[in-house]
Amino acid sequence: MNASELQKIADWLIDGARSAASPSHMMAETCERLVQAGLPLWRVGVFVRTLHPDIYGRNFIWRPGAEVEVGTVDFNVLDRPEFQASPLAIVFTEGSEVRGRVGDPGSDRFPIVADMRAEGVTDYVALPLVFTDGSIHASSWTTKQPGGFSDVQLNALRSLVRPLARLVEIINLQRTSALLLDTYVGNRAGARILGGQIRRGHTDSMHAAIWLSDLRGFTALSDRLPAETMVDILNGYFDCQVSSIRNHGGEVLKFMGDGLLAVFPIDEYVGDIQQVCGSVLEAARESRASVEAMQYPVGEAVERFRFGVALHVGRILYGNIGGGNRLDFTCIGPAVNLAARLEKIAGKLGRTVVASAGFAGICAGGWADLGEFPIAGFSRAERVYGLVDEAPAA
Incomplete structure (x- = not known):
């Protein structure tokens, strides 16, 4: 030795x-x-x-x-x-x-x-x-x-x-x-933080498809079921979406109660916007099927679930936002706000998947024109599209 x-x-x-x-x-x-x-x-x-x-x-x-x-x-x-x-x-x-x-x-x-x-x-x-x-x-x-x-x-x-x-x-x-x-x-945000992007105001602009979803009837469920049961339901519900989002190139940025915000980055130099939006739509269809198949026994009854997701595409500001020494790595911008408003419209229309005119125009085919709706905080109405293969819920 x-x-x-x-x-x-x-x-x-x-x-x-x-x-x-x-x-x-x-x-x-x-x-x-x-x-x-x-x-x-x-x-x-x-x-x-x-x-x-x-x-x-x-x-x-x-x-x-x-x-x-x-x-x-x-x-x-x-x-x-x-x-x-x-x-x-x-x-x-x-x-x-x-x-x-x-x-x-x-x-x-x-x-x-x-x-x-x-x-x-x-x-x-x-x-x-x-x-x-x-x-x-x-x-x-x-x-x-x-x-x-x-x-x-x-x-x-x-x-x-x-x-x-x-x-x-x-x-x-x-x-x-x-x-x-x-x-x-999320992995994209994590890489940026580890790379030194940790100061408030450090932000980048990104072109992305935006996914914003929530669980239908969440408030009523929370009122009649124990909190521990709701946590278990939410974890199962998010599982129905997260794997599909990640498998199709998306990144989950935030869970907000029963809400989920995800982005699918678009490389404008490669010109893959149609491919990205097609992947987003495929992830939405997969998630819809998974949530519809989800069952949760409560006593002698079995709970079934529905969710809604709004799809939009636009430019977002992505980075550190917060107050004092407490920061959040998130995305903001009119495109995110519009996605949030569209998701509320999806609930009113009894739809699972809705899209903006911008998203439906890129990912053409299979859409039904649901009409034009005023959007709170926006100067003009927005035309909303739903999937042809989906009947509105009662």
């Missing part, structure tokens, strides 16, 4: 592993450097818990001559017998080192040791990665060297996990920041 090479690797990690372009590259280069320094590694894993509503953690697995495998696990992993019987469960709960060398007393209590013995692995060591906030993450190291890791090699790994933990923590914090921003403000 080359001590000077090991120190170079530690220094490289402390300096941010600058030659590695991504976490996967950092993992691969770290392991390859360790092998070159004399560590007989076979399989290495890094397991990091995350702050995410659906994902418990991420794992990175390295093997010689193969691409680093990157995966995620959900919160159900904590209840799975294979996890509860693994050395990693001990590392996460106790923060202690766990070793499973083939032939050592007690090593067979870990199923993973028996599995790896079949691959020719002779030693398995799980080491905690302790972050500065005290949270415990994990790494695992295996070898096929006869007799397992030597004491010198084990000590080298123990010394290396400290700088590795610092770098992994920084990478994890950066990713957590991006994930949380994506979760709460």
Whole structure:
């Protein structure tokens, strides 16, 4: 084991592993450097818990001559017998080192040791990665060297996990920041905020298709159903829309009670306005079908739901708006205001999907002229269009 090479690797990690372009590259280069320094590694894993509503953690697995495998696990992993019987469960709960060398007393209590013995692995060591906030993450190291890791090699790994933990923590914090921003403000807004657009007044103009929807009868539902039930209903209702919006290139900017505001950016240089509006309409049709199929049992009855969505296209102002040190990343402008007014008209007409003349003109075909309506706050009336295949609700 080359001590000077090991120190170079530690220094490289402390300096941010600058030659590695991504976490996967950092993992691969770290392991390859360790092998070159004399560590007989076979399989290495890094397991990091995350702050995410659906994902418990991420794992990175390295093997010689193969691409680093990157995966995620959900919160159900904590209840799975294979996890509860693994050395990693001990590392996460106790923060202690766990070793499973083939032939050592007690090593067979870990199923993973028996599995790896079949691959020719002779030693398995799980080491905690302790972050500065005290949270415990994990790494695992295996070898096929006869007799397992030597004491010198084990000590080298123990010394290396400290700088590795610092770098992994920084990478994890950066990713957590991006994930949380994506979760709460959307990926486009999150990228801008992380890029430094954080001062009030930092705004951009964007040409976009606008989606504004709400749940019909929300106030009456809220009056007769428990608040906890309404939260569950709203989550299911928003699920009916969000996946379709995102799959068709849109970004959800805001949930407002039962309302949802989304935008579909239009690249004017590419000239994809017809394609974008067609995708928006397809997302609206998918959402309509999903909401119509949605059922929620309440006692002996089953609640059914309807929603309305207004589609418009225009230029919006997109960026930081707020007061003092409390900002919101949102969009404003006459186009957004018109979409909001159209959504109210959709409710009065008993329609699910309505569009402005601008949107219907771009996404031509399949529209019925519903008439011209005065729009509060606007100097002239607006012609409103509904889908031909949709009969107005009573």
